[in-house]
Amino acid sequence: MIIAKNALPGLLDKxxxxxxxxxxxxxxxxxxYKQICQGNEAYxxxxxxxxPPKGILFPQSEKLFSYSGAQMEECIDxxxxxxxxxxxxxxxxxxxxxxxxxxxxxxxxxxxxxRENTLLVGMACSDPxxxxxxxxxxxxxxxxxxxxxxxxDIGAEYLVEEVxxxxxxxxxxxxxxxxxxxxxxxxxxxxxxxxVSCRVSTDALxxxxxxxxxxxxxxxxxxKCLGCGSCTYSCPTCHCFDIVxxxxxxxxxxxxxxxxxMFPLFTLHGSGHxxxxxxxxxxxQRVMHKFKYFVDRYNDMACVGCGRCIKNCxxxxxxxxxxxxxxxx
Amino acid sequence: MQRNPxxxxxxxxxxxxxxxxxxxxxxxxxxFMSEEDEKSFPYMPGQFAEICVFGKGEAPFxxxxxxxxxxxxxxxxxxVGVVSTALHLMEEGTMVGVRGPLxxxxxxxxxxxxxxxxxxxxxxxxxxxxxxxxxxxxxxRGDYGKITVIYGARNPGLLLYKDExxxxxxxxxxxxICTIDRPAEGWTGKVGFIPTxxxxxxxxxxxxxxxxxxxxxxxxFTQPELxxxxxxxxxxxxxxxxxxxxxxxxxxxxxxxxKYVCKDGPVFTRAELNQLPNEY
Amino acid sequence: xxxxxLASAIQDAAKKLxxxxxxxLVVGFSRGSLPLRSTPCFxxxxxxxxxxxxxxxxxxxxxxxxxxxxxxxAVVAKGCDARSIVALINENQIDRNNLYIIGVPCSGMVxxxxxxxxxEGKDLIDVEEKGDTLVLKAKGVTMEVKTGDxxxxxxxxxxxxxxxxxxxxxxxxxPAKPEDNFADVAAFEDLSPAERRAALAAExxxxxxxxxxxxxxxxxxxxxxFVDCSAPVWVNKSTGTDDNIMFQAGRVFHxxxxxxxxxxxxxxxxxxxxxxxxxxxxxxxxxxxxxYETGVNLDDKPALAEFKADDPQPFLVxx
Amino acid sequence: xxxxxxxxxxxxxxxxxxxxxGGRFGELVKEVTEKVKKLGPNKGIVPSQEAGCCCGCKS
Numbered sequence: 001m002i003i004a005k006n007a008l009p010g011l012l013d014k015x016x017x018x019x020x021x022x023x024x025x026x027x028x029x030x031x032x033y034k035q036i037c038q039g040n041e042a043y044x045x046x047x048x049x050x051x052p053p054k055g056i057l058f059p060q061s062e063k064l065f066s067y068s069g070a071q072m073e074e075c076i077d078x079x080x081x082x083x084x085x086x087x088x089x090x091x092x093x094x095x096x097x098x099x100x101x102x103x104x105x106x107x108x109x110x111x112x113x114x115r116e117n118t119l120l121v122g123m124a125c126s127d128p129x130x131x132x133x134x135x136x137x138x139x140x141x142x143x144x145x146x147x148x149x150x151x152x153d154i155g156a157e158y159l160v161e162e163v164x165x166x167x168x169x170x171x172x173x174x175x176x177x178x179x180x181x182x183x184x185x186x187x188x189x190x191x192x193x194x195x196v197s198c199r200v201s202t203d204a205l206x207x208x209x210x211x212x213x214x215x216x217x218x219x220x221x222x223x224k225c226l227g228c229g230s231c232t233y234s235c236p237t238c239h240c241f242d243i244v245x246x247x248x249x250x251x252x253x254x255x256x257x258x259x260x261x262m263f264p265l266f267t268l269h270g271s272g273h274x275x276x277x278x279x280x281x282x283x284x285q286r287v288m289h290k291f292k293y294f295v296d297r298y299n300d301m302a303c304v305g306c307g308r309c310i311k312n313c314x315x316x317x318x319x320x321x322x323x324x325x326x327x328x329x
Numbered sequence: 330m331q332r333n334p335x336x337x338x339x340x341x342x343x344x345x346x347x348x349x350x351x352x353x354x355x356x357x358x359x360x361f362m363s364e365e366d367e368k369s370f371p372y373m374p375g376q377f378a379e380i381c382v383f384g385k386g387e388a389p390f391x392x393x394x395x396x397x398x399x400x401x402x403x404x405x406x407x408x409v410g411v412v413s414t415a416l417h418l419m420e421e422g423t424m425v426g427v428r429g430p431l432x433x434x435x436x437x438x439x440x441x442x443x444x445x446x447x448x449x450x451x452x453x454x455x456x457x458x459x460x461x462x463x464x465x466x467x468x469x470r471g472d473y474g475k476i477t478v479i480y481g482a483r484n485p486g487l488l489l490y491k492d493e494x495x496x497x498x499x500x501x502x503x504x505x506i507c508t509i510d511r512p513a514e515g516w517t518g519k520v521g522f523i524p525t526x527x528x529x530x531x532x533x534x535x536x537x538x539x540x541x542x543x544x545x546x547x548x549x550f551t552q553p554e555l556x557x558x559x560x561x562x563x564x565x566x567x568x569x570x571x572x573x574x575x576x577x578x579x580x581x582x583x584x585x586x587x588k589y590v591c592k593d594g595p596v597f598t599r600a601e602l603n604q605l606p607n608e609y
Numbered sequence: 610x611x612x613x614x615l616a617s618a619i620q621d622a623a624k625k626l627x628x629x630x631x632x633x634l635v636v637g638f639s640r641g642s643l644p645l646r647s648t649p650c651f652x653x654x655x656x657x658x659x660x661x662x663x664x665x666x667x668x669x670x671x672x673x674x675x676x677x678x679x680x681x682x683a684v685v686a687k688g689c690d691a692r693s694i695v696a697l698i699n700e701n702q703i704d705r706n707n708l709y710i711i712g713v714p715c716s717g718m719v720x721x722x723x724x725x726x727x728x729e730g731k732d733l734i735d736v737e738e739k740g741d742t743l744v745l746k747a748k749g750v751t752m753e754v755k756t757g758d759x760x761x762x763x764x765x766x767x768x769x770x771x772x773x774x775x776x777x778x779x780x781x782x783x784p785a786k787p788e789d790n791f792a793d794v795a796a797f798e799d800l801s802p803a804e805r806r807a808a809l810a811a812e813x814x815x816x817x818x819x820x821x822x823x824x825x826x827x828x829x830x831x832x833x834x835f836v837d838c839s840a841p842v843w844v845n846k847s848t849g850t851d852d853n854i855m856f857q858a859g860r861v862f863h864x865x866x867x868x869x870x871x872x873x874x875x876x877x878x879x880x881x882x883x884x885x886x887x888x889x890x891x892x893x894x895x896x897x898x899x900x901y902e903t904g905v906n907l908d909d910k911p912a913l914a915e916f917k918a919d920d921p922q923p924f925l926v927x928x
Numbered sequence: 929x930x931x932x933x934x935x936x937x938x939x940x941x942x943x944x945x946x947x948x949x950g951g952r953f954g955e956l957v958k959e960v961t962e963k964v965k966k967l968g969p970n971k972g973i974v975p976s977q978e979a980g981c982c983c984g985c986k987s
Contacts, residue, residue, distance in 0.1 A: 027815070028881055029725040046730045050880065051817060060817060061847035067383055070339045070424035105592070106334045106577040127748055129732040131643065213586075213606045224649040226673060228821035230879045240581035243335075243387065243574045246845050250384035254335070255847050259574075259582070260819070265837045266582050267572050270388075270409040273545075275571070275585075275608050285584075293587035310642065314821050314877035315649055315669055318642035386839075411840050798932065806934035810974045851974040858933050890932045922944075 001160040001176035002183055003151075008158070009039030011174055015082050019119070022056045023084040024049050033083070044085055047129050048306060052236035053090045054097065056083050057114045058258075060233070064110065064243070066253035075253075076109055081118040082170075089134040089304040091120050091146035093236030099298040100239045110256075119170055122147035123158075128196045131307030133320060136200040139304050142191045154186040200320045202291070202301065204327045209292040213284070217329045221322055222283035224315045229260035231309035231317075237290070237302040240266075261285045287322060334577050337381040337426025338366055340402070345421055348405055350486025354452050355417050356393065356405045359427060370430060372396055373437065374459035375568060375596045378429030379576050380404060380412065382419070388412035389573045389591070392430065393455035395462035397469070402427065405455045405489055431576040432595050435460050435540065435566065444474040446532040448551055450481055450523055450543025454489050456568055457542055461497070470502060477532050481508040481523040481547075485516050506530060524550040527558075534559035540566045545609075552599070565599035569609055585609045611780070612738065615713060616663040618779045619685055622711050624658040626683050632709050636674050637685035638667040645719060645736045645743075649674065661685070664738070665756060668718040670873040672827035676702045684708065687715035689763070689871030691772030692904030693827040696869055699904075699911055702830065712775025714783045717757070717764030719743070722881050724759055727752065762793075763872030763885065773905055791893045797886060809854055815880040816853035818846070822884050823860060825877030828867045835859055861887050866895045866912025869904040934973050938963045 003011055015021045016037065023042035024031035030050035036042055065074045098115065101108040125132070125141035134140055144150050148167030151158040159179055162168040212218075232238045242259035246252050259266060262282050268274045276282050294302035303319070310318050344358035357380075361367040372378075372392055381387040388410065394403035408417045419425075435456075445464065449457045457478075464473050478497070482488045488507060497505045508519040508526045519526055523543070532539070532555075539555050541548055548567065555565060571583040571590040578592030586605035588594060597605075623635040639650035639660040647667045651674075652658055663685070671684050672693035686694060691712060697703045724733060724745065731747035738744075744753050764770075770783040797805065820836070823829045835843045836856055844859060845852045861868075870892050874884040895901055898921055901912040930940045941960050945953045 029722055029730065030881070032815075047732070061849070064335050069383060070426065072336060072339075072426070074333060074336065076333070100579055100581075103578055103592075106579070108335075108579060109333050130734060131732070220651070223651050224674070226821070226824040226877070228824035228877065229819035230821045230877070233817045233819045234879060239579070241574070242580070242846065244839075244846050245384065245386040246842075246847065247384040252384060254381075254387070255845075257818075257847050259580070261581070263820070263837075269570070269572055270413070281608065289581065289584070293584060296587040312879040314825050314879075316641040316643060316646045317648070321642055414840075802931070802934050802936050805932070806973060809933060849974075851972060854933060854973050858929070861929065887933065891929060894929065 001162075001171060002157050002179045003160055003174075003176050004157050009042070011176075012036065012039030012042055012084065014174060015084070019080045019082040021082045021084055022053070033086075042085060044123065047125060047127070047132075048087055048090075048308070050308075050312070051234055052093065052306070052308065053083055053086050054093060054236050054239075056081065057094065057118060058097065058101075058111050058239065058241075060258045062110060062256045064254045064256050067247075068251040076113050078113045078117055081114065082121060083118055084121045085123045085151075086120050086147070087125055087306070088122055088141065088143040088147065088150075089132070089137075089139045089306045090236050091122055092134075092139040092143065093304045093306075094120070095146045096237050096294075096298070096300055096302055096304070097239050099300070119148045119166055120146065121149045121167075121170075122151065122163075124150060124152045124191070124194070126153050126190050126194050128194060129307060130197060131310045132196055132305060133198040133200045133307065134305035135196045136198075136202060137301060137303050137305035141194040141196060152187040152190055154183055154190055157183065159183055159187040198320065200305070200323055201327070202323065205291055205323060206295055208327055208329070209288060212326065212329065213288075215329060217326065218280050218284045221287075221325060222279045225262070225279050225283055225317055226315060227262050227264075227279050227282065228314065229258075229262055230312045230314060231319075232260035232262060232286070233258055234308040234312045236304060236306055236308070261289065287326070291323070332369075335428070335575075337379070337387075337428040338362075338370060339424055340366075340427050342419055342421055342423050342425060343401065345417075345419060348489050349452075350484075352408075354405055354407050354487075354489065356403055356489070357416060357419075358394075359402045359404070359425065361400065361402075367400070370402075370427075372430035373434035374463045375434035375456050376430040376432050377456070377576075377595065378402070378404075378427050378431060379573075380406075380416065381426030381428060382412050382415040383424070383426065385415040386412050387426075387428070387574075389431070389576060391453075391456040391459075391568070391595075393458050395459045395466070397463055397466040405452060405458075407452050428576065432591055433593070435596055436538075437463065440538055441472045442474065442536075444533070444535075444537035445476045446537060446539040446555075447476070447478045448480075448523060448527060448539065448541045448543070449478070450547040451483075451487070452489060453542040453544070453568075453570075454480060457540065458490055458493065460540070461503070462493075465497075465500070465503060474537070476503045477530065478503060478505045479508070479523060479526055479530060480505070481510070481526065483510050484513050485509055522550070523547055524554050527551055527554040531558050534561070534564060538564050538566060540568075542568050562599040562603055567597055567599065567602065568595045569597060570595065571609060612664045615780045616661065619663055619711060619713065620658045620661045622777060622779060623652055623661055623683065623685075624655045626709060627652070627655040627658065631681070632683040633680040635661070635683045635685070635711075636671050637661040637711075638663065638669075638671075641666070644733045645721070645724060645745075663713060665717070665719045665743075666721075668720075668761065668876050670825065670827050670871050672697055672703075673825065673873075675708060676827070676830055678703075678707065681707045681709070683711060685711045685713060686772050686775070687713050687718075688767060688769040688772055689715075689869060689873075691774050692769055692869035693871055694904070695774055695907055695909075696867055696904035696911070697827060698907060699909060700867070705907070710772065710775045710777075712772035712778045714771045714778070714780055715764075715767075716770055716783045717760040717767070719756065719759045720761040720876070727754055727759070761872055761876065763870060763875070769905070774907060791889060793886065794890050794893050797890075810850050812882055812886070813853040813857065814850045815882055816848065816850075816857075817880060818848050818853065818856070819879065821877040821879060822857075822874035825873040826860075826864070826868075827871070827873065828864055828869075829860065831863075835863075857884065857887055861891050864888065865891050866899070866901060866914075867903055868892055936967055936970075938967055939970065 025034040026043035031046040033053045063075045101111040144163045148164045150161045290302040340359040343360045346356045348354045348356045377391045379387045390404045512520045569590045573583045573591045574580045576591045578589045583590040635652040638647040641648040728747045735746040766789040844856045
């Protein structure tokens with residue numbers, strides 16, 4: 001199907017009537033995923049948002065339940081949502097996170113409930129950024145898996161391809177005109193021309209990480225890292241969280257916040273002992289978790305190559321260089 | 330959708346008993362509110378639970394009571410952080426939340442037909458008490474061979490479960506050896522660090538398993554003594570402690586190597602630990 | 610090409626220091642992995658000194674890496690780094706005789722946020738320095754911009770471009786800039802409390818509590834930061850706007866008389882929040898009340914560590 | 929600084945009272961209490977519409 005660019009706000013308004021619609025909104029020199037009230041607030045000028053759309057399903061601060069004394073009241077959000085304009089790499093990150101929030105014994109109701117009630121309307125990347133390396137991490141500028149609908153920019157219009165049954169059912173209600181052959185050809189041409197310039201080889205990575213825990217290379221890798229949480233909080237596949245209570249005497253709520261393995265408090269024992277004392281252990285944990293432990297447990301690398309950690313690092317510590325240094329050592 | 334794993338089970342504090350002379354460790358007894366609550370909490374020795382003090386927070390503690398003692402849960406807690414301090418000041422009758430049972434448990438099946446050596450140090454004797462009571466239950470006792478318990482602490486005032494220890498020392502089917510680091514007046518038992526006492530007792534490693542719980546330094550020096558007695562890595566079982574929040578293998582903080590201490594542990598054999606980096 | 614001359618001068622200096630074993634480590638900048646980005650680097654072998662570079666994007670404050678070091682270190686320090694080093698020496702965090710300072714006069718570093726704004730979100734592919742302008746190349750866009758327009762706000766009012774302390778100076782001093790009149794702070798002060806609250810709420814609702822501002826600041830080195838403290842909970846760890854503001858206010862209070870206004874917090878913030886809006890208020894207060902500027906000379910004691918009889922007390926309630 | 933980030937004037941007061949000046953301390957407390965009472969309840973740093981629930985979660 002086809003939708004004209006200037007008709008997009010109208011389509012969004014139709015969606016807003018039925019769903020909570022999240023779309024990238026312009027915020028100074030970058031865009032963020034926010035819930036929009038009108039279609040025209042959405043802005044697709046930036047290639048990708050500053051912080052990942054995982055915040056829609058796994059918000060940075062989320063009330064698990066509120067209580068007064070022993071009376072507890074769950075706050076599970078099961079409203080119908082649409083994440084509009086999500087890039088293929090972010091969609092893949094949600095697939096990776098599903099492994100975490102639904103393991104063999106437990107299911108996280110907060111994330112999974114939202115996950116089942118959220119439709120992912122994706123937008124293909126016509127010109128990927130120099131920091132993108134999604135094709136090396138199992139995704140791609142036009143990769144469809146994880147998405148319900150995929151929009152492709154062909155000049156004045158978007159080609160709309162339904163990917164999943166839910167996507168088909170959603171788009172059927174929108175009453176869009178069918179796509180002509182010329183538009184389909186234009187979309188195919190756009191697909192060819194979208195070329196991810198950066199390649200990161202990872203074939204020797206897992207084998208290397210299996211054996212190099214005590215390798216002195218870790219001393220040099222972390223040296224310029226300031227230990228802030230900027231990379232982990234802008235990463236779509238980082239899922240670590242902290243649970244704290246916010247209460248006055250015995251009324252309050254239990255809150256789940258994002259947490260980062262780069263903070264010392266992450267592993268500080270009550271006795272004061274901290275297994276990860278310095279930045280070296282913490283940086284090693286971050287790389288090991290994404291490229292070895294996650295692979296050991298879920299057979300996938302916890303990275304989709306979106307490049308946000310490269311752009312947001314205050315000291316330009318580039319994960320691509322870290323990976324090539326490790327494989328080269 | 331399954332039960333929400335983050336929601337604790339309401340329980341009532343019925344006993345807040347000061348366990349040690351220096352008042353740093355209290356044993357708390359919580360009572361289930363209903364029969365069906367108790368059924369939703371089937372646990373085994375070695376597992377732990379997150380105790381939620383409303384208004385303060387949540388913290389993980391090993392379950393000290395044994396499944397063979399129905400109706401309540403016991404925890405021995407040292408006063409260290411926000412939650413444990415709030416627990417220590419809690420009057421009996423207050424409601425708390427308990428989330429669990431979490432983690433794996435001592436391999437009771439694999440221990441059947443074997444001699445068991447239990448070595449506990451300091452206040453890490455909670456889950457060991459649960460295991461001992463579980464094994465001493467009349468219909469379980471027959472499954473296990475000789476039980477030797479070596480339990481040490483800095484001074485007599487720090488040894489937990491005084492009355493139970495007297496009962497165990499009177500029994501013939503369990504060999505309890507209590508030791509303290511330095512001589513103290515009025516103490517008639519052994520004196521010496523746990524590694525030296527282990528050397529003296531020299532438990533035979535033939536068809537037996539050793540379970541060690543205690544501060545890392547104690548484990549570090551006791552392990553070679555056991556190896557000297559012929560214990561192989563897969564015959565030594567340990568329980569690890571790490572900072573935990575979710576307890577269900579999602580929040581990503583308690584991992585040692587690719588294993589989550591809260592879900593794949595806290596009980597590991599020395600052989601498993603040898604494959605993991607020593608980052609704990 | 611002034612910057613190229615500086616870069617090779619720095620390389621030679623570092624090479625000489627390492628060869629003569631005067632220092633074990635040289636902390637400087639090397640080319641970053643992105644255009645117009647340089648990244649801190651640690652040189653231990655003389656032959657690696659060639660990696661060192663100097664251009665208008667060496668924006669990080671290297672004083673962060675010099676605290677509590679046992680080995681002898683040389684650092685390539687621009688004006689603001691030197692002030693932070695002096696402040697840290699005054700607080701006994703750096704041992705002066707273990708530190709060799711290679712001073713580099715700095716006329717200002719480029720602000721990435723301003724480059725993004727100029728390119729309207731397109732990614733920078735290449736950059737070329739031509740005299741005092743920069744040619745920015747992105748996909749389908751090439752523009753030439755005066756470097757002065759892209760400079761950090763800090764650098765526009767920086768009066769200490771020439772390092773205040775150094776063992777060796779590279780390149781000729783830069784002309785001093787006019788007195789800083791804290792116009793931005795005065796403008797914010799003139800707003801009504803309600804307007805101020807609304808402006809701060811809008812700014813700090815973007816904060817994701819990644820603590821890059823705290824970790825990039827050379828003066829923030831507490832072992833347990835008040836944010837991580839759980840007994841008592843000074844600030845909630847969730848990202849409520851009021852908690853974000855209280856976190857930043859707490860941080861600013863702790864930097865009273867210690868903040869050298871180097872702008873490292875602003876540069877590190879991924880969300881582009883104007884943190885200096887708050888920190889500079891404290892710098893202005895300390896300057897007005899005690900006539901004290903941080904990190905300007907070595908024998909100064911930190912402003913709040915000493916008192917004089919004639920210290921003004923305008924804030925006391927007069928009965 | 930507190931006023932700079934939006935706390936209304938008059939809510940933050942400093943005074944230097946020696947341990948001996950009991951009377952002066954009493955007066956000061958009375959005076960500050962009246963001043964703050966006139967200002968009314970403190971609406972907090974963030975405009976009220978967002979400080980509704982107890983934590984920062986937007987949900």
